[in-house]
Amino acid sequence: MTTEVRVPTLGESVTEATVATWFKKPGDAVAVDEMLCELETDKVTVEVPSPAAGVMGEIVAKEGETVGVNALLATISASGEKPAAKSEAPKAEAPKADKPAGKGGSGGKVDVMVPTLGESVTEATVATWFKKVGDSVAQDEMLCELETDKVSVEVPSPAAGVLAEIVAAEGSTVQANGKLAVISGEAGAAAAASAPAEAPAAAPAQKAGEDAPSAKKAMAEAGLSADQVTGTGRDGRIMKEDVKSAIAATRAAPTQAEAPAMPRAPVAADDAAREERVKMTRLRQTIARRLKDAQNSAAMLTTYNEVDMKAIMDLRNEYKELFEKKHGVKLGFMSFFTKACCHALQEVPEVNAEIDGTDIVYKNFVHMGIATGTPTGLVVPVVRDADRMSFADIEKAIAEKGARARDGKLSMAEMQGGTFTISNGGVYGSLMSSPILNPPQSGILGMHKIQDRPVVVGGQIVIRPMMYLALSYDHRIVDGKGAVTFLVRVKEALEDPRRLLMDL
Structure with a gap:
């Protein structure tokens, strides 16, 4: 049939x-x-x-x-x-x-395929193989780890047997649903698989065919060459959407041509022998690209203020034991800052908006991004509808997402859709900094180290736990008045938390 x-x-x-x-x-x-x-x-x-x-x-x-x-x-x-x-x-x-796993393949061979990587993610890099050719594997035992722009994905074995062939070696780029390896259940598979001739030397994916005809036409009309467009199609093929993205990037920053790489300074032979060259991870490359894109595309400006943390620290010390006993989570500072930002965003909605072409898109909700440091780099999990959550719900969400971020278990969906971001450099001892926007967001709040400093209160010099706050914002959409007003409202809510209760 x-x-x-x-x-x-x-x-x-x-x-x-x-x-x-x-x-x-x-x-x-x-x-x-x-x-x-x-x-x-x-x-x-x-x-x-x-x-x-x-x-x-x-x-x-x-x-x-x-x-x-x-x-x-x-x-x-x-x-x-x-x-x-x-x-x-x-x-x-x-x-x-060999026929695919579990689909009637002959010879007891099972293909190990790239799992679903997440929405809009089409490729990954093979970071580590935990098994080598000839090793016995159990079903669901971890075979390798893949690395995408945002998360690491562990690939379990679909069946028990022997790792007969590794198709994609460490460092190679694989497409979604691509083939990674072959598992054999035959008794003689180990000996056959361990032969040197069976160990493939997979290279990073290269273009296997011509770019899409419509993409060629669009490039010709726009006056772009193939090396000016990044292909996202199979094996790096350039699609029409890739050309549109390249044209949009050129229009957004017409004067910002790609600068040649800065040449390295001469290195003495004995110094070169002591250097170590390590390829940037895909996550680090993405972080670098997005941060530079934010600087290139937004009219970024930072305004500062300071906040007296005594009221929050006293309130926290008074209720932290009762809070943890009732809600099963510690009462930290992040819930206060999240609540204060949500309160301020209601008054200054442009800080919670984004630019789309010639339109301003105002968000009548707050999906709060919480910048989190991990062993592999900075990620920003998103707490959705933070403006509707209680202090306990916010603390639970931040703790859970932070732990999963450090373990590399966050999904792509959990890091998308944020409308505003909070970054806490104070946990590392930073006294003051200028955070970089997280596009397409128009604002990011930087928290810093709490430090005892002399301040004037009621005409008297007293010692108070003070923190510098920094708001970086996109000046294309947020005026100075709005930025300063936002930061003042955050300061007022933190110095007198009762204002949050009274919605003042």
């Missing part, structure tokens, strides 16, 4: 598309709803799932071809049938044509 794969409905008024990428080739086993190819229209990219399980047959529409709605793309043959497109398949490759 043969099943036809046809072009799905592409959207209102869209009548044709370009075949951008085929994820399968004739002869490959496919499951129901497994992605077969990607189509590209003027507006969107459409993935085409398999309508049935079986074996990939003939590919009718090749990559780069233009197809209409309901046009025939390919055929799927039943598992027991031999596809026409593979009738001349070379027999020399048969020993390596």
Whole structure:
């Protein structure tokens, strides 16, 4: 039995598309709803799932071809049938044509695939292999760790057996749903797998084909070359959306051409021998890129103030034991600062807004980002609807997300959608700093070290626990008056927490 794969409905008024990428080739086993190819229209990219399980047959529409709605793309043959497109398949490759795990693959071999990486994440870097070729593995035992722009993902073994082949070596880039390794359950697999010839030397993904035709056309119209556009398609192929992103970046910062890398100063031979060169992690590269983008795109300015922490410290000392006994979580300073910021954002809503083209988008909610240091770099988990939460709920959310951030267990969804951010450099001893915006947000509050200082209160010089506060803001949307007002409201709420109760 043969099943036809046809072009799905592409959207209102869209009548044709370009075949951008085929994820399968004739002869490959496919499951129901497994992605077969990607189509590209003027507006969107459409993935085409398999309508049935079986074996990939003939590919009718090749990559780069233009197809209409309901046009025939390919055929799927039943598992027991031999596809026409593979009738001349070379027999020399048969020993390596392992079928996917748990899908009737012969020889007891199971493929280890890249798991779901998160919304909008299409690739990852293989950070560490915990097993080597020839090692025995148990089902669900951790095989390797993948690193994306934001999180680390551990890959468990889908079956018990022997690690027969590592397809993606450490340091290589793999696509979502790509193949990582092969697990064999056969008795002789260990000896065969340990042979040097079986150990692949996988290299980082390279472009395997031409860029999408519509992307070429768009680059030509915009006067861009391929090296000016970062491809996000399969194997680095440039898609039309990539060209649009490159054009938007050029318009946003027309005078900011890519500066050549700063040449290294001459290094003596004996000094060079004592240097250590370590490749930046994907997380660190993303942090560096986003921070620089924030400086390049926003008119960033910082205003400062100081707050007397005595009222909060007295209140905390008085109720911390009762609070922990009732709610099961310690009463910290972050809940006070979160509440104070939510209160101030109601009065100065532009600090909680963002710029979208020529529009200002005001957020009638507060998704509070809490900057958290981890062994691999800074991440910003988001506490959603913080303006509706109690002190206890905020403390619980911050503690739980902070622990998961340090363990590398945060999902992409938990780090997206923030509207304002709080960064506490005081935990590291910082007395004063200027935090950098977390785009597309328009404001970030920097907390600092609490330090006893002499201040004047009621005409008398007294010693008080003082903290410097810093608000960095996007001057394109937030005026100086609004920024100063926001910081003053935060200061007032912290120095007299009763104002939060009375909504003053």
